[in-house]
Amino acid sequence: MRLRKMYILGAWVIINCLCLIRAELYTAITDLEDLLDTEAMFMETLNRYIQREEKKLERLKRKAEEYKKEHSLASADVSEYLSNPINAYLLVKRLTTDWTTTESLMTDQTALDDAQHNFTEIKRFMKFPTDEDLTGAAAALIRLQDTYNMDTSSLAQGELMGVKYTTQLSASDCFELGRQSYNSLDYRHTVLWMTEALARQEAETRLSSNKTETPKWEILEYLAYSTYMEGDVKSALDMTNELLQIYPDHERAQGNKVYYLKALEKKTDSVNTGENVTEGHKEEKEIQDAPLGKGPTERELYEMACRGNLTPPVEITSQLTCYYSSSSPFARLARLKVEEAYPKPRILLFRDVMYDSEIEIIKRLATPRLRRATVQNFKTGQLETANYRISKSAWLNEEDDPIVSRVSRRVEDMTGLTTKTAEELQVVNYGIGGHYEPHLDFARKEETNAFKSLGTGNRIATVLFYMSDVAQGGATVFPGLQLALWPQKGTAAVWMNLLANGNGDFSTRHAACPVLAGSKWVSNKWLHELGQEILRPCSLDPSE
Numbered sequence: 001m002r003l004r005k006m007y008i009l010g011a012w013v014i015i016n017c018l019c020l021i022r023a024e025l026y027t028a029i030t031d032l033e034d035l036l037d038t039e040a041m042f043m044e045t046l047n048r049y050i051q052r053e054e055k056k057l058e059r060l061k062r063k064a065e066e067y068k069k070e071h072s073l074a075s076a077d078v079s080e081y082l083s084n085p086i087n088a089y090l091l092v093k094r095l096t097t098d099w100t101t102t103e104s105l106m107t108d109q110t111a112l113d114d115a116q117h118n119f120t121e122i123k124r125f126m127k128f129p130t131d132e133d134l135t136g137a138a139a140a141l142i143r144l145q146d147t148y149n150m151d152t153s154s155l156a157q158g159e160l161m162g163v164k165y166t167t168q169l170s171a172s173d174c175f176e177l178g179r180q181s182y183n184s185l186d187y188r189h190t191v192l193w194m195t196e197a198l199a200r201q202e203a204e205t206r207l208s209s210n211k212t213e214t215p216k217w218e219i220l221e222y223l224a225y226s227t228y229m230e231g232d233v234k235s236a237l238d239m240t241n242e243l244l245q246i247y248p249d250h251e252r253a254q255g256n257k258v259y260y261l262k263a264l265e266k267k268t269d270s271v272n273t274g275e276n277v278t279e280g281h282k283e284e285k286e287i288q289d290a291p292l293g294k295g296p297t298e299r300e301l302y303e304m305a306c307r308g309n310l311t312p313p314v315e316i317t318s319q320l321t322c323y324y325s326s327s328s329p330f331a332r333l334a335r336l337k338v339e340e341a342y343p344k345p346r347i348l349l350f351r352d353v354m355y356d357s358e359i360e361i362i363k364r365l366a367t368p369r370l371r372r373a374t375v376q377n378f379k380t381g382q383l384e385t386a387n388y389r390i391s392k393s394a395w396l397n398e399e400d401d402p403i404v405s406r407v408s409r410r411v412e413d414m415t416g417l418t419t420k421t422a423e424e425l426q427v428v429n430y431g432i433g434g435h436y437e438p439h440l441d442f443a444r445k446e447e448t449n450a451f452k453s454l455g456t457g458n459r460i461a462t463v464l465f466y467m468s469d470v471a472q473g474g475a476t477v478f479p480g481l482q483l484a485l486w487p488q489k490g491t492a493a494v495w496m497n498l499l500a501n502g503n504g505d506f507s508t509r510h511a512a513c514p515v516l517a518g519s520k521w522v523s524n525k526w527l528h529e530l531g532q533e534i535l536r537p538c539s540l541d542p543s544e
């Protein structure tokens, strides 16, 4: 049995070693799909273990029955029973060799050892999430909660912006989200998720007599402390009192109670410092983005646009038209459909410009090369990962497949610019919660190191192909323009990042909203300045 199992594992080793990446599995859907295979292997091992243990218990039950039968026979008439030499012999045998066999059956651990061995092998050779993945996945869920303004209870009931899904979160799932928030010193979300954990736990206990996994006192402990850190000492004290009713000897709670009482007595201002309270952490200040004048901040505009609650004013939208492109003989021939999404900066949407068959090939070529996407360090020009960009990306060059050259030609036909100096085709897959916060695609004047090694100047234009629809979320938004572009498979968005005078156009600042449901695939071509001199004549006008 074990050999066959090992053989199965052996087969998996060959398949999975090729693309084994330990961390950051939560950043792309493609990796999560592999985790389902891992889970299937775990379930198989667990079921086999249960079957073997059940067989063992069946044998032990039969033994117990046998003992019971003989013993009651003997007890009915002890002297009669023992006067029979066979019975006397059998009694001695039952308590010697027989009992040794029974005992060794009871203590037999081979099923457990085999299961543990298999678990270790699965963890070694299959894709397996790490603690960082759990933290990342929890952070993604909390990001979605904030960006899409979803209340904790609806989210726990599986409702995503009014759409009801069947999956729900249990008390222990909510507790884990609270714990993850707590570990990130995010007390606001700790309070939200621990409150939900408490409510769910009470409901779960009412429904079944089984004890739930997380004890109430533990939820109360996190909740009380985080409530205190959020500045509500009175509620923190009430929760601590409730905790002490359940668990009177809880030393930390006893200590905290004394502190909360003192804090309340003194009505001290220092309630938020966390001093003297066990488990105290210094609160990290959230980075507040600067307001754009008096109106909403960029963050607020970004979130509103992501939720679909922002559109450009009618003076702008009324100017927009759609037409068939005539930018090249091919564009005329293929009757490329163009829609203006914004007039200045001009943002165009080319509909049905990438075909499903092309998308399939590009995704297939990119999938084995997907790695956590990087950003360029503002100061050093080095590439590094950052929490404000969470996705997986791969680069395809024209030698990889004729399709990649075909996409470059298409980009030339769409833009009238050359792709000779463009970067390779970047393919990006965003998992749930995957996003890219507001940024500029071009390098600012002070970023002197950016694109230096390419020697092709700045990123003059962006062509962004949507290679999937997205069930919910995942828009490309331009907060300053109040504009959201909703991914539509086969459409490409195109805009110029630089003005004709070569300066960066800051109004092109844009973002990829977190994916709420589904998966988002895009690919993009960044065109550079070098070689465009004739195709896009420059201007000395500072406003152009």
Ligand SMILES: O=C(O)CCC(=O)C(=O)O
Pocket (backbone or CB within 6 Å): 436, 441, 464, 474, 475, 476, 477, 510, 511, 512, 513, 522, 524
């Ligand atoms: O995925 C998107 O919608 C935008 C991506 C983007 O802005 C980028 O990769 O620079």
Ligand SMILES: [Fe+2]
Pocket (backbone or CB within 6 Å): 439, 440, 441, 510
């Ligand atoms: Fe971008």
